Amino acid sequence: MPRDLDIILFGATGFTGKHALPLIAKFAKTKTRNLAWGVAGRTEKKLKDLLEQCEKDTGTPLSDVPVIIADVENEKSLTEMAKKARIIVNCCGPYRFFGEPVVKACVEEGTHHVDVSGEPQYMERMQLKYNEKAREKGVYVISxxxxxxxxxxxxxxxxQKKFDGTLNSVVTYMESWEEGQAVSGPAINYGTWESAVYGLAHAQELRALRKELFTTRLPSFKPKLQAKTVPHKSEHLEGWVLPFPGADRSVMKRSQRLFYEKDQKRPVQIETYFILKSFWSVFLISIFGMIFQFLAKFDFGRSLLLKYPEKFSAGFFSRQPPSEEKIEKARFSVTLFGEGWKEKLADVNDQYSTPPDKLISAKIKGSNPGYGATCVCLLLAAITVITEPEKMPSGGGVYPPGYAFANTSLIEQLNENEVTFDVLFEKDLSDSKH
Incomplete structure (x- = not known):
């Protein structure tokens, strides 16, 4: 069925949506593509005012951009929205509460869906409930x-593509900082804090969910990558290292499972960490982390966390959105260190009898991780789904981004838009004591 629009940005007046708007205007119409797009949300006036302000700020004519009224609490409005576009870019979180009705409408209407959720329970529940129907409809749902x-x-x-051989394990280190002189005030929007509170409160759901979703265990490969759960110094980077509490590891493991089950590739073992420069920062975050974990278990504790985010995050989160100056100064990097073997074995399930003999490192970096880099990634991902269908996994489905975009040009597009992927070095370990 023909669609009026290629892309609809749903939740355009929210904090993430506002930052995505000028980028969709930039990316939709270039020398190589001319995509029709619109905005959607609950209030027509707010959407039109937002378009008018964006037009003033960017100089891009936006008066003809279609405005669609849709509400996550109105199923019919979501269905009508989904019918209008090839893909919905969903910026309405927390997705635990507001994500599924949009996914459901998209799958039923044969419309692709992308979002920026970092909520494992939501993502894995969507895979369990909608993967088969998405495949039947040829729809991609990618969180x-x-x-x-x-x-x-x-x-x-x-x-993996740069590693000539077999990659056994990867350790990632996330760093974030402010360029130049630090700006006071919250760094991340309240919605992320809300997602974290409810995510931890319902973390026990994951065990039962994963038992149903992943009915078979992956084989155990040696040498086994050991997790480090206490603060420690890195042999690779400066600073103190702590386990990263975000969704990265669970998302990466889902991709690796798919590579193994569908493409017969050896799954890479993964551990994810973040780096703090001082032990004082480690001490503070450990104290706040313990308080957060304790309070999130109880209704009363959660109400305190949600009511007073500044007090329970040392000012990092707030009900007030971060200033534009604050988020524009934010920078990030994710450094990966991978070990494996130069030699490839005949069968994916074969075990190596020698220690890994090759090390590789790469770095992904960019600016404004919460809203700049995030929106660049989100919109280019959406555009890739509809412009490179032949390079996506065959048949549709509910996928993590690594597996979904592995054979597309998304990495190259990101490199052209200030989210850069670079190999740092490769090292032969065969002559080292290891």
Whole structure:
């Protein structure tokens, strides 16, 4: 069925949506493509005012951009929205509460869907409930298309392609900082804090969900990558290393499972960390982390966390959105270190009898991870789904981004738009004591 629009940006007046708007105007119409797009949300006036302000800010004519009224609490409005476009870019979170009705409408109407969720329960539940129907409809539903988790998940895909041999394990280190003089105030929007509170509160759901979703265990490959759960110094980078609490590892593991089950590729073992420069920062984040974990278990504790985010995050989160100056100064990098063998074995399930003999490292970096890099990743992911269908996994489905975009040009597009992927070095370990 012909669609009026290629892309609809749903939730355009929200914090992420506002930052995505000027980018969709930029990416939709270039020398090589001319995509029709619109905006959707609950309030027509707010949407039109937003378009008018964006036109003033960017100089791009936007008066003819279609405005669609849609509400996550109105199923009919979501169905009508989904019928109008080839893909919905969903910026309405937390996705635990607001994501599924949009996914359902998209799958039923044969419309692709991308979002920036970093919520494992939501993502894996959508895979369990909608994967088969999405395949029947030829629809792609892809979450984690922002800072969570394109840099890490596609970063691992990038590393695998650059590694001539067999990659056994990868360790990732995320760093973030402010360029120049630090600006006071919250760094991340309240919606991310809300997602984290409810995600931790319902973390126990994941065990049962994964038992149903992943009915078979992956084989155990040696040498086994050991997780480090206490703060420690890195042999590779400066600073103190802590386990990364975000969704990256779970998203990457889903991609690796798919590569193994569908493409007969050896799954890479993964551990994810983040780096802090001082032990004082480690101490503070450990204290706040323990308080957060305790309070998130109880209704009363969650209400405190949600009511007073500044007090329970040392000012990092707030009900007030971060300033534009703050987010524009933000920078990030994800550095990956992978070990494996130069030699390839005949069968994917074969075990090596010698220690890994090759090390490779790559870095993904960019600016404004929460809203700049995230929106670049999100919109280019959406555009890739509809412009490179022959390079997507055959038949549609509910996928993580690494597996979904492995054979597309998304990494090259990101490199052209300030989210860069670079190999740092390769090293022969065969002569080293290891």
């Amino acid at each position: 984690a298309c922002g800072f969570d988790s394109i840099p890490s998940d596609l970063g691992l895909v990038f590393l």
